Amino acid sequence: MSANKWLATGNFFTTYKQEQRTFLTNLDQSFFTFFLVILFGWPLLFELSNKSMLVIDNILIAIVAVMGLNLVTGFAGLISIGHAAFVGIGAYTVASFCRTIGDSHIIITHFWPLLIIFSGFMGAAFGAVVGLPALRLKHLYLAIATLSFQMIFQWVINFMSFFNQGQTIFVGRVFWFTGKVGRKDHYVFWYFVILTVVVILGFGIRNLLKTRYGRSLIAVRDNDRAADAMGMNPGLTKVYAFALSGFFAGVAGALHAYLYRGVGFESFTLHESIGYLAMAIVGGLGTLNGCFWGPVAIKFLDLKVESLAELAGQYLPSSMNLATALKPFTFGLVIVLFLMYEPRGIANWWRIAKSYTKMWPFRY
């Protein structure tokens, strides 16, 4: 360990325990704590519009979902193109309760934290089942298996009357210690809840990766035969990677259900799955901070492209049809450009920026 606990310009680990520290320097820890205080504190100082809060909440939910996808695809190297269906499992777990016991039942409105966790476990259960083909399948074949799950999910939701054939199933307003969370406070309240979930799950991944269970994910990704030879169980590792991913997705789905106060089929389609995959790629597969960068970048890109299409529509009314193509075109272009020029995603820019500041004012 470096003698200076505030500024470490290199690796001076003498024990594994030192390497497993969550924060390498006190400066890192201070910056993180300061950043966290700002994240939790700013809504108390500044009032944003409901629309802006909804956008921010939506990004935070996407972060939770992408964390799950990154576990299975980024860290364990198993392609999943049915992630939106896992998110949907979480949302429809809440919706199923609403259909069965009523959307204003005390379990929905008062015990919502438990229901969110339960939705996560439902996602994990489905994830483990869908992960079973991973015992035999790899690469593209496994991707097709996850695609099948996406299709089955869509079909079931779209045709079963229990799920209102995909139309919105309402979720009641929740209660907090201060009483019912009304319309005025709804988005700020869920901002704090989702942010707390993001922080807890973020630390969860960080700690998981320091354990043998986390390391085995990476080992299986890099070479499952070698991992097997080292005494790991690649089959079990793959299944639990799917289960973990499902848990994160399930939690994201339940949060989505509560934030939007309803569950509708169209938020969990194949298009959304591709969107999550794009966020993971753009953010940086196999990195924790990529889970934050990706959703932020893609969601803001979406908003900007929407504004651009709208602006074009004002000056060139006939461009409305062009505007239809603008969003998927930009979306596709960004993914292709990242895959070509920065396959390690925005997380790599962050790494470069960090290593630069770490050495500053020295060049090397």
Place this chain on the structure above:
Amino acid sequence: MKNKKVLFLNALLVIAVMFAFTATANAGGKVYKLGMSLAITGPTSDAGNPYAKGTEDYFKFVNETKMLGDDTIDCTIRDDQYKTDITKRNFEEYLDEGIVMYLNYSTGSTLGLKRDFEEEKIAVLPASYHAGNLDDSNYIFLPVASYSEQLVALSEYVVKNHKGEGKAKVAFFIHPSAFGRGPVDDAKKAVAAGLNMEIVEVVEHGKDLDNSAMLKRLMSKDVQYVLSHTVQSPVATMLKDSSRLGLTAGSYGEAGKLTFLGVHYTGGNDLIALAGDACKGYVWTCSFNLTSEKNDGTTKQLALAKKYGRDDKAANSHNYAAGIMVAQVATEAIKRAKAAGLEINKENLYTTLNGMNGKNGYSPYTTIGPVTYSKTDRAGVDMLQIYSVQDGAFKKVGQPIQSEYMTKIK
């Protein structure tokens, strides 16, 4: 010293003039904020695009012709790409801006935001005519008769004009969603209530590029009438396949052949453009005046489109008329509230809309009948016009009709 005094007086004069002009500018009318969210891009944008243009043009016209005096309407129109999540975001933005009335589009988002409308107590005019919009809701006002009412009225038309012995055998060709499925139950209820027809099959179409097998199956089941409730493109595919196979009836109800009919979103000029000659004889219900039938209303519609430089396709679209119509209803509500000396806010516009009935019914130039609303009836135009494709255009068939069985099954 004297120069300084003159300079000072001049400066005072300039400031005074500036204040005077500012005061004049502020003395102008009030601005009423409205919001509209619809699919300008993405799925169903072929309907949403002209719809948005209709609304935009009419509000421009209202402001330019000073229909509300010095007051103006500022209606922000945003694209939601047919997604409920984006619609919700748009709606929240409009609420932040202080809208007094909201114009929505899709069935999914109207159902999805129903609770928000109730909580906000804001009157909403959607482009979705789904009957389910009115369940457990007080603030959604359908511009015209619901899809259910249209499908039941069309079924009644089939029964009344059935050629041949026994019951009319029909098949429903519907969109695979709640939008498509919704009216089928009501049609079944009408049959149970005594409507003399047999529903042989309900077909939920996919994204099929060929309907030959489906059409031959219907023929093997002696189906005589196919009633569609979906959007134009699947209907066009079906009509072209039927025409190619020689299954389309040469005249209405021809025995051993298929006669095709459909409700609101299945017809219009887009269907003719997509299906060409294959849609000859297609029977369609709509509550709007069509430009293929010249009258005072359609002349005004075309003039409006011309004034704002719209192309022929948009100008002649019934979706353009539908967009104008919701803007007309919103403007009329504001006008009436103003005339009654009421403040223009959500509550008063809601009350004004509910009072739009009886002698106070409103007849916009875009529809075939008056718009009437009350606390118990929130479907605007109750009349339906039957149109049929003749010589490449939709032409009126008889006088406007109204469903008899809808009142029985409600």
